[in-house]
Amino acid sequence: MRKLIVFNNVSLDGYFVDGNGSMSWAHRAKQDAEWNAFVAGNASGGGVLLFGRITYELMASYWPTTVALKNDPIVAEGMNNLQKVVFSRTLDKVSWKNTTLMRGDLVTDVRKMKAEPGEGMAILGSGTIVSQLAQAGLIDEYQMALIPVVLGKGRTMFDGINEKLPLKLVKTRAFANGIVMLWYEPLA
Numbered sequence: 001m002r003k004l005i006v007f008n009n010v011s012l013d014g015y016f017v018d019g020n021g022s023m024s025w026a027h028r029a030k031q032d033a034e035w036n037a038f039v040a041g042n043a044s045g046g047g048v049l050l051f052g053r054i055t056y057e058l059m060a061s062y063w064p065t066t067v068a069l070k071n072d073p074i075v076a077e078g079m080n081n082l083q084k085v086v087f088s089r090t091l092d093k094v095s096w097k098n099t100t101l102m103r104g105d106l107v108t109d110v111r112k113m114k115a116e117p118g119e120g121m122a123i124l125g126s127g128t129i130v131s132q133l134a135q136a137g138l139i140d141e142y143q144m145a146l147i148p149v150v151l152g153k154g155r156t157m158f159d160g161i162n163e164k165l166p167l168k169l170v171k172t173r174a175f176a177n178g179i180v181m182l183w184y185e186p187l188a
Contacts, residue, residue: 002113003120004050005141006130007042008157012146015154016127023058023125026147032177040074046082047119050110053088055125060096085113087129107136114138127157134158134165141185142167148178 008016009026018025051059062068063079084099087106094101102109110133113121123130123139133139158165166187173181 001115002118003140004110004114004123004133004138005120005143006123006139006157007143007145008123008125008127008130009145009147010157011149011151011154013150013152013154014156015151016125016157017155018151019153021054021155025149025151026145028149030177032175032179035175035177035179038173038175038181040072040078045078048113048121049079049082049084050121050123050126050129051084051086052126052129053086053091056084056086056088056091056094056096056099058125060094060099064096106132107138110138111136127155127159130157131160135161135163137186139186141170141183144182144184146180146182 009023010016011018011025017023059079063076068076068079080097082098084096085102086094086099087102087109089103091101106129110121123133130139167184168187169182170185171181171183175181
């Protein structure tokens with residue numbers, strides 16, 4: 001069975017997007033070679049990326065650009081070459097390289113994808129998808145980059161969760177720029 005992880009940046013006050021729905025605040029950390037190498041390693045790790053429409057449109061508007069290729073070539077290459085699936089009932093087409101549009105039932109489709117052979121899958125951003133798949137018990141691991149900033153308002157990636165979701169901390173890693181990676185798994 002394929003593993004499904006979530007990788008998201010989270011502010012100290014628990015938000016993954018700010019009050020305007022932006023994630024740009026997460027990319028303003030002090031430069032840190034170790035953090036940059038960690039991010040580049042994740043981007044070139046393989047697998048399938050899963051997105052909702054909003055995150056897909058955000059990512060597709062940046063990573064294929066010459067600015068992204070110039071500023072962060074390793075991550076841009078990984079993002080552009082990885083297989084991507086966007087779940088949307090409102091998009092008519094997708095144009096980002098290696099992207100498939102899925103219009104069916106999210107939980108049913110992801111359950112079917114997890115049962116297929118292949119590399120693992122990762123959700124980036126896409127809080128609505130995270131909360132739906134978390135409630136369905138389909139997420140195997142939550143990787144959260146705790147960014148040392150307080151936003152004051154925004155949205156959590158767990159908005160809409162109706163029941164408690166007990167998690168256990170399985171790993172941590174701190175970086176010199178103040179970012180702390182937290183790895184959690186659902187409590188069995």
